[in-house]
Amino acid sequence: MxxxxxxxxxxxxxxxxxxxxxxxxxxxxxxxxxxxxxxxxxxxxxxxxxxxxxxxxxxxxxxxxxxxxxxxxxxxxxxxxxxAASLTEVRGTVRVAVFQSAALALMPAALRRAADEHPQVRVEMVQREPAQALHDTWARDFDLVVAEQYPAHAAPWLPGLDRRDLVTDPLRLALPPVGVTRERVRDLADAARVPWVMEPRGTASRHFAEETCRAAGFEPDVRYETADLQAQIRLVESGNAVAILPGLVWRERTTTCRLVPLPGDPHRTVFTSRRDAAAGAPAVEAFRAVLEAVAAG
Incomplete structure (x- = not known):
């Protein structure tokens, strides 16, 4: 046997x-x-x-x-x-993989709400890049993943994973405050003359940003590379760079950046996925519902 x-x-x-x-x-x-x-x-x-x-x-x-x-x-x-569904109370552990801007904008409120509504549910969170997080959830390392999909850059589809959209997120050009730099930058065309900060090569956001610049007729001068969007924001606010940033990073945060719409008003989609085999798992479904309520709010 x-x-x-x-x-x-x-x-x-x-x-x-x-x-x-x-x-x-x-x-x-x-x-x-x-x-x-x-x-x-x-x-x-x-x-x-x-x-x-x-x-x-x-x-x-x-x-x-x-x-x-x-x-x-x-x-x-x-x-x-x-x-677990046969029990009278929702309890258990939910392992969640989430990318940075969702971790900053959604998870604090979601964790607080989950603790209030489902005190017997333990949520464990790990930050992962979306493509890796989807693979790791398919591989059973996590129960739930919060991932993203950029325009013209499909997120991986893996067998046995479902997908439910959480929120659509506007993508805009972030420029330094007026008067911080000598260069007068007003829009994407002007941004051809100044340094850029982007996420590392191979990420969906980097691919989208580079393709957006090329469609506008220039190759961006990417002098700074970091996956930390808070570091990107500081580089823009201090006048050292420009960037394309998702709207989710501005939740519960003020900024001196000037946010300029991009051609075509592009949006990314933030979504959750879990294994089909976990359908009906009360703790997973409960935390997923909490995330959706927080995103809607």
Whole structure:
């Protein structure tokens, strides 16, 4: 008979990509993971891994077992959700992955409201970039993710994850206050002459900002790079740079920046996702509803 624990280890290798990453996710040593997979091969009677360079590749038979492991884990998760729903009070732990501007603008009020409305629910929050957070939620590291989608830059769609829009967020050009710089910058065209601050390459926001500048006929002079939007705001307010920033960062915050509409009035979409297998889990659904109420407010 196949051992469920070993099937889960095999699935982790498929999800994480390497034995070392799977071992880290499971808090095992790489040698322990290798030993468990060797034993699983004996139980299955077929090879499960092939060496490719310094890594490994799963055989077709291993992928059959990975699919079975996913189905079994979904069944366990649905059973846990049903058990929790049978109780008279909402309780449990909700692990949430969230990106920075949502963490600043939405989470403080959501955590306060959740504590008042559902005192038996423990919420644990980790900041992650949206694409990684979606993957990690699909991989079962988190129960709920708050992610974003920029215009013309689709967020990843992963099997078994749902999606519910939370809020649409205007994207505007943030300029320094009048008189702080010698350059007279009034709009996107003028911004071709001054330094920019943007998020790191590979992020949806960086791609959107660069494409917006190129559509306006120039390549931005990106002198400063940071994923910290509060640092971006300070660079703009102090006259060192311009930036494209989402409206969510201005919730409960005043600024001396001048906020100028962009051509076409672009918006990003902020949304939540959770695994389909967690549908009906009271704690997850309760905190998701709290987030939606806070976003609507």
């Amino acid at each position: 196949l051992d469920l624990r070993r099937l889960v280890i095999l699935r982790e290798v498929a999800v994480r990509g390497t034995l070392a990453a799977a071992a880290q996710a499971l808090s095992y040593s790489p040698s322990a993971v290798s030993q468990q997979l060797t034993q699983l091969e004996r139980e299955a009677g077929v090879p499960l891994l092939r060496k490719v360079g310094r890594g490994v590749r799963l055989t077709p038979q291993a992928l059959v077992l990975v699919e079975a492991a996913e189905a079994l884990l979904d069944t366990v998760e649905r059973t846990e959700a049903a058990l």
